[in-house]
Amino acid sequence: MNTIRKDQYALITGASQGLGKSFALELAEKNINTLLVSLPGENLSVVNEDIKETYGVDSHFFELDMTKPEELDAFTQQVNERFEVFLLINNAGIGGTMKFDHAETRDIDSIIKLNVWVVSVMAHKILPNLLRQPKAYMLNVSSIAAGSPMGYKTVYPASKAFVYSFSLGLNEELKDTNVSVSVVNPGPMATNEEGSSRLNKHGLFARMITLKPDEVARYCIVHVFKRKRIIRVNFWSWLLMNNVPVWIKLPLLTEAVRKEIA
Ligand SMILES: NC(=O)c1ccc[n+]([C@@H]2O[C@H](COP(=O)([O-])OP(=O)(O)OC[C@H]3O[C@@H](n4cnc5c(N)ncnc54)[C@H](OP(=O)(O)O)[C@@H]3O)[C@@H](O)[C@H]2O)c1
Numbered sequence: 001m002n003t004i005r006k007d008q009y010a011l012i013t014g015a016s017q018g019l020g021k022s023f024a025l026e027l028a029e030k031n032i033n034t035l036l037v038s039l040p041g042e043n044l045s046v047v048n049e050d051i052k053e054t055y056g057v058d059s060h061f062f063e064l065d066m067t068k069p070e071e072l073d074a075f076t077q078q079v080n081e082r083f084e085v086f087l088l089i090n091n092a093g094i095g096g097t098m099k100f101d102h103a104e105t106r107d108i109d110s111i112i113k114l115n116v117w118v119v120s121v122m123a124h125k126i127l128p129n130l131l132r133q134p135k136a137y138m139l140n141v142s143s144i145a146a147g148s149p150m151g152y153k154t155v156y157p158a159s160k161a162f163v164y165s166f167s168l169g170l171n172e173e174l175k176d177t178n179v180s181v182s183v184v185n186p187g188p189m190a191t192n193e194e195g196s197s198r199l200n201k202h203g204l205f206a207r208m209i210t211l212k213p214d215e216v217a218r219y220c221i222v223h224v225f226k227r228k229r230i231i232r233v234n235f236w237s238w239l240l241m242n243n244v245p246v247w248i249k250l251p252l253l254t255e256a257v258r259k260e261i262a
Pocket residue numbers: 013014015016017018019020037038039040041042064065066067091092093094095114141142143144185186187188189190191192195
């Protein structure tokens with residue numbers, strides 16, 4: 001990591017809670033200014049104030065629905081005009097467990113828009129800003145779920161496989177520039193109540209591989225600044241996902257996920 005100037009910022013999407021909040025706190029602790037984004041009315045101003053008071057860095061917050069093209073457009077334009085962004089963390093993402101034929105079209109839309117469209121458009125709109133920095137970084141948050149299709153989640157793992165592929169492609173394209181692109185595929189994290197109760201249904205093994213968002217954030221930041229292309233936060237889950245043949249893992253994972261909705 002080069003010396004970071006006082007006028008440079010890290011931009012973190014989905015920073016009101018969960019892994020995004022952990023990223024913001026970890027960066028602020030490292031004396032890095034932050035720009036925080038989440039949906040309106042979800043505590044983001046409190047996180048922002050907390051960051052400024054506790055760590056003495058500069059921080060700004062933006063409440064918007066990133067899946068709305070006009071809101072995302074206005075937001076990214078404002079960021080590019082007002083701030084020097086040397087790190088973009090595309091963290092905001094959603095999932096969901098349900099029978100595909102019970103899902104509403106809007107459920108499918110939301111996952112694809114946030115996990116696929118927003119990640120791509122944020123990268124595209126913020127890239128000119130990253131390119132004007134002496135050194136810059138992008139981290140895209142995928143998931144261990146990118147390693148296998150899964151029934152009852154269907155759209156989510158497919159969207160995270162997109163994030164993984166997109167990140168590697170973009171990193172290769174930018175390899176002769178000042179910008180590196182990293183992707184992380186975390187395993188399960190107990191980031192919110194819904195997630196914790198879902199994980200509890202999976203028994204001991206799931207609880208054993210469950211990660212703490214603060215630890216994931218800390219590990220990622222170290223490796224982003226080392227320009228690591230792929231960040232593996234849970235080696236054993238990663239090894240299993242990438243080496244067990246799909247005809248074995250697909251039915252096993254689908255059965256495990258089915259328990260969530262049983
Ligand atoms: N939790 C896990 O087990 C797990 C495992 C692997 C990968 N991941 C990935 O890690 C990332 C973070 O997950 P998490 O569990 O920390 O998520 P989370 O606790 O549900 O937080 C999601 C964040 O995204 C924001 N967000 C959601 N929709 C948005 C929208 N339309 N516009 C702007 N912001 C929006 C939320 O804002 P509000 O607070 O305002 O709603 C929140 O800040 C996601 O990409 C997820 O897929 C999670």
